[in-house]
Amino acid sequence: MNSISKNKVIVVDIDDVLLEFTKSLNNFYNKRYETNFSFEDYCVYNFSKIWNVSETEATKRVFDFFDSEDFRKIEPLEGSTDAIKELFNQSYFLINATSRHAMLREKTKESIEKYFQGMFSKLHTNKYFTKPGLFLLDKSKICHENDASFIVEDNLETAIRCAEKGIEVILFDKPWNQSFKEENKIKRVGKNKNHWKEALEYILNQT
DSSP: OTSSSGGGGGEOOOBTTTTHHHHHHHHHHHHHHTTTOGGGGGOOOHHHHTTTOOOOHHHHHHHEEEEEEHHOOOOOEEEEEEHHHHHHHHTTTEEEEEEEGGGGGGHHHHHHHHHHHOOOSSEEESSSSOOOOTTOOOHHHHHHHOOOOEEOOOOOHHEEEHHHHEEEEEEEOGGTTTOOOTTTEEEEEETTHHHHHHHHHHHHHHO
16 A cells, blocks of 8 residues: 555445445335335434334345345446546545445445446455444544545444544435534535535545
């Protein structure tokens, strides 16, 4: 990492930043359980509260999704492929960091390589077995270990933790982070759904 300028290192979350995780999960859930939840219903990052089931049952249902065709066919966020390609072509060092459990590492790599082939140099997953949506990987540590100056994220708790450690955060606007108040080091993008267009412009203007 010593040969790479710090402002050229970017840590990028996967779910709901690169890939449409929650929309895909919600489509699966509505089909499987004959419900009619909308994307906007996911106003907290805790599926058991949204679905009104126990944490154990929510975990089981999420893992059913992981084993489904819907998960395998998860699509990229609009604009993500072009933006990542542009950053890669401009010699940014791109790193994935996700709170997905390590047991999903190979499936995750398949999805990333499908849409972003060869553009990410590292993939960090969560080594601990946890309930989906309730435990977060410490991405601030990953940012510091890799001398990253930016992280692209959608989870507010992670964003605040990273900002407190001096890392510039690009926070994607989502239903579950609406309690966000403007803070130093956190730039919210995507109010008009142009998440990656705004993120790309911001990064290029800052480096």
